[in-house]
Amino acid sequence: MKPALFFEDVGVLTIPRQNISQSAPLADRFQVNHDAIASVRRLKAAGFILIVASNKPELSRGTISRRELDQAHGLLRQSFSLDDIFICPHDDADRCPCRKPRDGLFKEAAHKWHLEMERSFVISDKWQDAEAARSLGCTSVLLQSPTIGKVHRDFLVPNLEAAVDKILHLHGARQFTMA
Ligand SMILES: [Zn+2]
Structure with missing residues (x-):
């Protein structure tokens, strides 16, 4: 069983472009956060x-x-060497089990990849991810932002970068304890 790093994409791996119409093609509405690439690579290297x-x-x-979302995901996977992407396509009114803060997406990933949730982490700038992480025993690391809630x-x-430093420190300490 392996540990996972769960990311919220928007605001962490991608940056929404300002002053652009929401009817513009998806590829024009965001850009890859190039500053994040080196940090994510350190997590990949740690396993x-x-x-x-x-x-x-x-x-x-x-x-x-769906087609433009698939294209955007292709770019994300390639830029960050992602292993997988799980999405909830539903809206609030659908009351699905996968829309964060519910934990359905994380559970689906855990099942598919045989993840060890207690050694896994979540990085996000939104409270919904911390809530989903809590229900599954993952450690949540939130980035300071107006959307972290309470x-x-x-x-x-x-x-x-500070999130990755923190996670690698904790991850190293846990491996030491388990050895
Ligand atoms: Zn859903």
């Missing part, structure tokens, strides 16, 4: 399975197509 778990209600709402999170750090 984490890299997974994006993302709410995409825009699919239900019809403001993005739910329980294990760590709050200023940026992605």
Whole structure:
């Protein structure tokens, strides 16, 4: 069983472009966060399975197509050497088990990849991910932002680089304890 690193994509691995119409093609609405690539690479090197778990209600709402989302995911996978991407295509009214803060996406990933959730981490700038992590025993590391809310999170750090430093430190300590 391996540990995973779960990422929220928007705001962490990608940066939404400002001042662009929401009817523009998806590829024009965001850019890859190039500053994040080196940090994510350090996590890959440490043996984490890299997974994006993302709410995409825009699919239900019809403001993005499956095809352009697939293209965007191709770019994400390639840029960050991601192992997998799990999405919830539903909207609030659907009351599905996968829309974060529910933990369905994480459970699906855990099943498919045989993940050890207690050694896994979540990095996000949103409270919904901390909530999903808590219900499965993952450690949550939130990046300081206006969307972190007031739910329980294990760590709050200023940026992605600090998150990765924290995680590699904890991961190393856990391996030492288990050896
Ligand atoms: Zn869903």
